[in-house]
Amino acid sequence: MSFILRRIATTRSGKQIIRDSVLDGDQILLGRDSANALHITDLAVNPHHATISSHDGRMVRVVAQEGLGFDLNGRTLDVADIDSMGGAELRFGSHRLTISQEDQQIILLVERIDELSEASRHIDEARAFSLAGLLPGKRISAWLFAALMLVAFLAGPIWAWQTFRGVDERPEGFHADKTWSSGPLSSAHASLKNDCQSCHVDAFVAVTDKACVSCHTGEHKAMSKAHANASSAMLLAARREGSLGDQFLARIAQSFNRPQGRCVDCHTEHEGAGAMPATPQKFCADCHDGMAGRLSRAGHPTTLADAADFGTDHPEFRPLARTAMGAKPERLVLSDQSIDINGLKFPHDVHLDGNGGVARMAASFRGQYDFGKKLECRNCHTPEAGGVGLQPVNMQRDCAMCHSLTFETVGGVKRTLRHGKPDQVAADLTAYYRSTAPSAGLQLGGIERRRPGQYAEGQIYNIYFRESQMRPSRAEDAVRAVFSLGGACYDCHTIYAPTAGKGWRVEPVTQTARFMEKGWFDHGTHKETACADCHVSASKSAKSQDLLLPSVAQCRTCHVGETGASLKKVKVETKSSCAMCHEYHQDGGRPWQPADDRKKANYRDRENMRRNVDVSAVTKSGQEAVYISAVPIAPKMLYRVTWREIGQPDNRMGAS
């Protein structure tokens, strides 16, 4: 029995040379050791790896010797019986042993099928030495990244926009176009952060005013009204020519379908969370600086004065004032000679004099009322709730401490004349004189001695009873006295003498609640300042009609422009932009202020302030008016004032 061992060598030219050698014996050894009959130079093969035996020249038994098996048809085995007629391929390390039958003899073919080492394998130099094999190709990742960007940040957002076209409100959740947001929305619009389309309605169309007004109906109306319901053309004509850069941008914006003069020009959004930025003075001055000229050139003449900066360029105030008794209030340019006739006679100088009779009287009431050594402004002027303005002067509250209307005391109770009801005054006095006896004369009482021989008794009797008899007719004199020079009413009021069918009449007092309607002034924020610091001429005013409002120049002793500009040197500057006093939307309320400034001004809560201060309705009843606060649920009466009567009394008694 013998095996034929076949080896195949390949020449450099690719030609194969087959060498056969005969191995005698029924059993041969296979291994790395050179003593083996079948010697394989392969480190993966044991020195004595296996025995190969055959007894019949056909069946071959292969038995692994030293623990390492061999592979047959993909399985690792230790023993295998192989029919050489069918043939088989066994694998030892990197070598292949093919068993076959040829001419009744068993052929063992041994070939190296693997490289000697990993390093010996053929490589593509350019690829192996570079990173090409380790990383995805630059081209593929470029396309992949680019596609990812376009899908996530272009297709996605447009799809989100398309999905919710015409939908009033988007559902909660993530919408891809949120990735387009250039910054957080202001706190007022924070709820819209998921709903880009609430403002950005149409593609490639700049945000329109329509989108703003769909929510802000009231503001829009107020704003249009405040700006004289001006057309867009007029508003645009008012604008100052911008810098070259701004003009360049405007031209670009125009060519890209982005019209000028929209709400969003001033109300910039996506500028960060928190309150919207305070509108800088520039936004007002852009139009109001030199506006009158521009408007008249554009065919929209205006009476509005130009204003650019409070410190340097602001027209004199034009408060509401009545230049004649009972006249309609009109806006007049404030000056030292400005008057406002309110129907009262009230000399401020007498009341504020520290040495006069008024001061004496006030001093005598110390303890009983909140008086000092002399009268102070606050003794007669009471702030409104919230402290913004002053309540109208009220006779009972603010004057009656001194100007008493008491005419009789009955059992310790004072009877007073009815203020505001001249007919009632006349009636009360008449009744008083009718129902009471004259006080007994000196002669009727006491125990003093009288001179004898005189008709003393009768004389006295006659004095008294004549008086008693005459007393009811005295009432008319008393009434006349009250309404005439030296009388209680006449001292303060303008009185009209009785005419046919009418009794004594008093000119209604018209107290202006707010002199400057276009601006906002808060007495509360000026608490630190004495009244006289601003109302400088009050202590010298001898007439009630003097309009004691401070002028722009007076304000400028503290208030300078937004950037600190001023005409004169100011010791303690208060930088004041337009928005400190003026509200663009002109809804009559307090101008909006950034939260920080509000805190500085020591306000508790803006909403409460507005509720307390604002007057939402005035219900008229005759000569009285009731101011109702703006608390929406429970209207609350703020105060009562006597209202100016419409129609002029024809018969006047002048205040000579």
Next chain:
Amino acid sequence: MASLFSRRRNKAAQNSRVREQKHEGFMRYAGFRWAKISGGLTLLVMASYALIDVSPRHNGGSWYGYTLGTMGALLILWLTMLGVRKRRRSDDHWSLKAWTSAHVYLGLSLAVIGTWHSGFQLGWNVHTLAWALMMLVIVSGMYGIAVYALLPRSLSANREEMTQMQMLEALRAFDRQLHGTAQGLAPADAAPVLAALSENPFAGGMAARLSGRYPRCATAEALAQLGQRRGTSEDVEKVVGLLGQKQAALGRLRRHLRLRALLEIWLYVHVPLTFALIAALSAHVISVFFYW
């Protein structure tokens, strides 16, 4: 300026350059012409940003912002064209060196133009994404310049005038000798040698390539194991000697691979992110006009 922009190379100038045999890299090209131009551009942007009053504050939507944005976008597209230019032969205008020099310096100034365009308002949105991608591309480019300046010296020091394939051939020679010498070893001793032979010198992944550290190196392992068996036989002695030599050759090859990886890696960031940037930039520009 005329001399600054004389781009056409004439034959004589070319020849004289060849004669001079003086190497002038793209960084120093034409006496730092592009460094000066983009430095000036950068200063101009910074100064005008500080001087121009944009209300309410600087942002990409002001006229100044649009100007910078347009400049930046055009610059990005032009910078990308280097990839096209370097694939096309041109003997006439704009040598590749000039182009690369301009690419590098204008690319650096783009960092300022893009950032100043944003008005420093960044957020989690597509606009900042485009900015971030731009900065990544620029930073990767800066890395590229740095390694191109520093690493080639180490690379040639390491290879000692051998080619890549010569390094690999040395390894193969040691493997063949190891294989032959180890035939006489006992199976227990042959196993680590076999493992060393089965180790692929190019294996190890990105981490190993960039760090040059191969903690489970089979050759080192085999050396350690057989080192303990020294003196047992002559074959072991020989094998240990060969393993030591193989490890030295492997070390050189691996250092070479590491340096090459460090030289190449930035392009795998720079190029794909450039295309991501162009896509994000398109989304950024379209979104601005879409939600105008």
